[in-house]
Each structure stands twice: as C-alpha cells, then as structure tokens.
Amino acid sequence: MRRLFIILLIFGLFTGLACSVALASEVCYKCHDKKNFTGKFTHGPVSQGKCGDCHNPHVAKYPGLLQGEGAALCYSCHKRAKTEFAKGVVHQPVRDGKCLGCHAPHAAGHDGLLRKNLAETCFVCHQEMAKPQAVSHKPFAQGQCTVCHQPHQAKNDQLLKMEADALCLSCHQQAQGSAGHRGFPRKLSGCLSCHNPHGSSRKGLVRQHLHQPFAEKKCDSCHGAQHNTGSEACLRCHAGMKTTMMAPHNHMFAGTENGCILCHSPHAGDDKKMLKTSGNKVCQPCHQDTFSRYAQSQHRHPPVSSCSDCHEVHGSDRLAMLRDDGNQVCSRCHLTQGKFSHPVGDKVIDQRTGQMMTCVTCHDPMGSPHRYHLVLSAKKELCTQCHRSY
Template sequence: MLHYHRMVVIFWLAVVLPGAAAAAENICFDCHDKGSFSGNIVHQPLADGQCKACHNPHVAHFKGLLEKEGADLCYACHGKEKEKFKEGLVHQPVRGGKCLACHEPHASANSGLLKSNLDKICFSCHDKLPQKYGHTHSPFAKGQCFACHRPHQAAYGQLLKDEPDKICQSCHKPQDLQQGHADYPGQLRNCLSCHNPHGSERKGIVRNVLHAPYAKGCKDCHDQKGTQGNTQSCLRCHEKVATEMHARHSHLTGKGGNKCVDCHSPHAADEKNLLKGSQVEVCRACHRDTMARYADKLYKHPEAKAGTCTSCHEVHGSNRVAMLRGDGNAICTQCHETQGKFTHPVGEKILDARTGQMVTCISCHLPMGSDFKNELIYSGSKDLCVQCHKRY
C-alpha cells in the first residue's frame, strides 16, 4: 500500500512540477511586457519560459540580474562554440566576449538572433569601409558578407572562409575566368592581387591604383612563361628601399624568390604604397601572435589602437630593436614633446642600472599595450620604480 502511494506521488511530481516551474517563469511577464520579447526568432530558453537560465529573479552580481557576464553567460549553454572560437583568427567582438555586439539575447526578426540585417551590423563597426563603389561586387552590394567571410573565427586572414582564390572560384567558373583573362601569363591565380573583392572605381573591380609597370603590361616583371621577377627585380627600380634593406634588421625575410610581394601587390592596390590591405592587416599576416598578445590590454597607445604601425616602426629595414624608427626617446618625443623635456631623466648619460643601457621612454612604457595606466610596464604605484631603485 505504501509502495503504491509512493508511486502516485512520484508520478504527480513528474507531471506537475515542470509545468509549475514554467508557470513560475511566466510571473516575469506580469511585469515585463511579453511583447518586447517576441520576434520571428526567439532564443530557445525564452521560448521555453526559462528566464532563469540567464537571470536570477532575486539578486545577481551583474546588470540585468544576469547570472554571468558577457560571453561567459552564453558559453554556459554554447560550450562547443567556446572552444571553436579560440581557433585561428578570432573576430574582435568574439575575442572580447561581446556576443551582444551582433546578437539579440531574447528575440529578433533575423536568423541567428542577429540584431539587424547583416550588412548593417558589419558596417556599424567597419564604418570606414565604403558602402558603395563605382563598380560594386554583387555579394557586397547585397550585404552578403558571409558569402566570403566568417563571423566568429577563421583560419584565413580577414576572417575569410577559405583561400581567397577558392572563394572566387566558388562563384566564378574557371572557363569564364580564363576567357576574361586571355592575355594572363601562366595559370590564373591570386585574384586579390588585382581585384578588390568589395568594389572599385575601375571596371572589373580592378583596384584603383595600378603599379606603373603593370599598367604598361606584364613583360617588365614576368618572363614569357609567366614566372615573376625576384626581389632584386623590384629593387632595381626601388633603389631607396634596397638601401633601407641593408640594415641590422629588415623585412627581407620569408621564403621564395620575391619578398616584396609578401606585403605589396605588384599589380594593383587601393592606395599608393600598393599594400595588399590595411597596414594592420598586412602586418598581422606575419605578426599574428604579437597583435593577439596586446589586443585585449586595458591601455593601448592610440597609434597601436588605430593600427598605424608605421608611426613607430620601419617597414623595410631598421638598425633598431623591434625595427623602430628611432631610439626609444626620439621616437616618442616626436609627438610627446613636453615629456621629452620634463620627465624622469632619460638619454645617453642616464644608464639603466640593470643592463648599462641608455634609459629611454620604453624602459618604463610599453606603447603596444599594457594593463597598467599610461601603458606602463609594471604598476606605477611602486612595482615599476623598484625595478631600478631597489632601496625605494
């Protein structure tokens, strides 16, 4: 008899309790307008009435009575993504745990709970990118960023889905491409060397600035088989660069016969230095770890934040450590004139007690990024000073 009653109670609890819980969640909507949480796509916990999956109804450490902060909250359910989003190049909002930069937490009219149309979301951060060109690539014009890019992470630069040529050929058939490039020497490849995948003012979305020899034809740099010229073939014209390369450190590095084309397009580009992308994109192609190390630092020098690496670093060759444009004082005082005159003693006569080397601005500051105010290497309250002033 006792056994029978126990079974009934268990059955009753199994049936009634989940409903009771859902009913309890619905209490939330007694105050919070349910209409504000509706849309074509509703986040599954909300659709199930599980507000408590994210919120604590009584008290919480985080704004919105959230149980956790930022991506930690999302990853509590989306655990697989957490691991995946650590691989390769990671989109900055993802790296910063800012899922809500692109996604709505409750409901949205757009798939993937996106905040708005894809192009609007992308342009909200990538605001320097022209939205329209004289000749605009069709997917770009339609706001189909995901035709080429991945939103969270990717193994390829610029968060591309695949190698650039393969992406192009996923829409453009090889025979069509061959017809359009009848005079191309050798096998067609490296589409982005001539074309801007978003658009340009030239027909065929050929990039706006042409390398002078390319504008004339191919023969200045390629032989009849289409083989490209080596580094020296570039330096024969660019003599100043050749001189700059004869330095203690140079970017005359890497594999292959032509080092110049690692950074420059020999054909066409979007700006006069014929760089293959923005400065930071070009530098990141090799210095990915460096960029990643400083990406999330609390304090960053404005130039580092803006990605204008050449404000401080030489690009071809330098006799300085880290290929700096000058010594650790000269380079900073270009902009920080006051600090150059009134500061902790620096210069040739002031030697670092630890190494005997000249004390410079970068003896104490780390302009690339630091977790300490003023981009200091250590905390400015004490830890920094006692590095040299042991008795302080």
C-alpha cells in the first residue's frame, strides 16, 4: 500500500511538472507567436517551454522582462563559459557581455544559435573583411572563419587558435620547400609578414604593398652580417623617422630585435605604411592595459579609426605622445569646444600643476566611470579640485 502511494506520488509530481511546463509555454504562446520561437536550432529552455528561466512573466528590472542583464543572464546557466571566456585574448562582444550580438536567444537557422551563417555573423562587425578579393584564402572564401580563429577567446592575438606561424604550417606543410620560399635561410616563420591570411590582389596571398628592396629582390640591402641590426637597419634609409624619434617620448624600442618590425612588416603590407595589422590593432599587443581599460569603461571616447588620429606614434615631446597639446588635438574634431565651455588654453592655468588647462585636464578619452569620460565626478570633486571655495 505504501509502495503504491509513493509510485502515485512520483507519477503525480512528474505529470504536474510536465503540465506546468506545457502550461507555461502554452500561456506565453497565446500572445507570442510560436513561430518566432522555433527554428532549425532551438535554445534548450525554449524547446522545453521554460520561458521562465530567462523571463519573469509579471515584472522585471530589465527590458524584455528578463531575469538578468546581458551576459550575466547567459552565464547563470553557461557557468563554465564565464570562467573560460575571461582568459587570454577575449573577443570584444564577449568582453562587453553582448552574447546576443552573435547569438539568437530563442531559435536560429544556424548551429550555435548564430543569427546568420558564420561568416555573415562575423561580417556584421568586421565589414572590411566582406570586400571581395581577387585571391582569397580557401577557408575564408568558404566562410570558415573558425578554422583559424576562436570566436570567444584565445591564447593568441587576433583570437588565433595557435601561434600564427604554427597555425599556417599546420595546413601548409609543403610551404617550407616551395618555389616562393627558396633561399629562406631558416625554418619558415613570420608568414603574416608577407601574406594576408584572408585575401589579396596578388598571387600567393602576398600583401598588396611591397617594401621596395623586397620587390626588387634585394634581400641583402637589409639582411646580412655586414648590415646594422636593431632599428638602425631601418633608419639608415628612413632618416626622417629617426628625427621624429629624437623626442623625449618615442617608440624607438630597445629590445633584442629590431623595434620597427614590432609594428611594421619589413616585406609586404596591406597599406603604404606596411603596418602589420590594420587600425588600432597594431597598438594593442603592447598597450593591452589601455585597450582593456577602454573596453571596460562605462564612459569613453567613441572609437576612432586609428590611435594615430590623436597620438604621434613615432615620437612626441608631449605627454601621452599626443600629436598636439591637449586642446588642439581635441578641437580638430570638437570644433566648437573651447569657445563656450570651461575656459582652456595657455591663459588659463591649472593651479595644481602650473600648466595650461586643456581638454584632458578634465576628460580621459580612454575611459572613466564618470559621465562624459570625466576624470572625476562632475557632481562634486572634479570642480572642487581647483574651485576649492565651492
């Protein structure tokens, strides 16, 4: 008798639970069209009718009646992801907690609940990649971005699955002895120094702009025991750069290798400057702390195309290697500032330092917890730093 009672109880509970789940989703679908929540791939809780896992049906703090905000809600189930996605180089949307930038929360036509197919999802942000190229790398042409990159985080720059050379050679084992590399004095390395891994107008994915000695096959004009090492090897020809670097703050790097090739490719590049990567990415490996602060700050200057818009990247007499003083560098874009706002310029002296007031006296474009990326809160301590009687 007792056993029968237990069996009935379990059965009752199970049935009740099933009914309640069915009820939850069915109640929701009375208003919300079920079609919008079904697809080739459906999020687990949706397929199980557990709308309440993410949404509160009555009232919530967050838009969409969500139980939590952004990635925090996702990580409440995807717990391991939270730990994993904090390691190494982290993809910006992941760092910003914008899971929904790539993933649909209910259902999608693509694996991993991607909103579009893999390449299209990537191209939403990486628009420049979508431009057709005369010669394309096969995995790239097939939209298989994840052959080389990890979508969330990786140990390597550019979210590469492996260190760049090892990654290239994992498929291109034959490259060592190929015609194009004949005479290469050691094990192939620095593949990305000459090749664009996505596409190029040149055969063999060789980058668009060639360094003149490389184009003329005059390798010995830079290489060889008789030549200088370090940055001097470059500055023999690029004398103008040498002058620019003769500044208190400069990027003449003292390292065991030539500092110029930290940023520039010595053989071929995608633009005339022959930078190793485009835009700000070239600065990121060394200035990761600044990039992280920028990414994590609540208030920050809108993104710019290149760090060099504001910073003189070779050498500068100014603080933070700015191109100009803290007013001029800002007023090139913020044309009306300095005319009607707080007085700035060489006639307005910051009492604390004896130096002129500039935009960066109060603003930190690289990020701050305060509105207008102010260095301190405008409600109190920012102004009272100088206006003590207020």
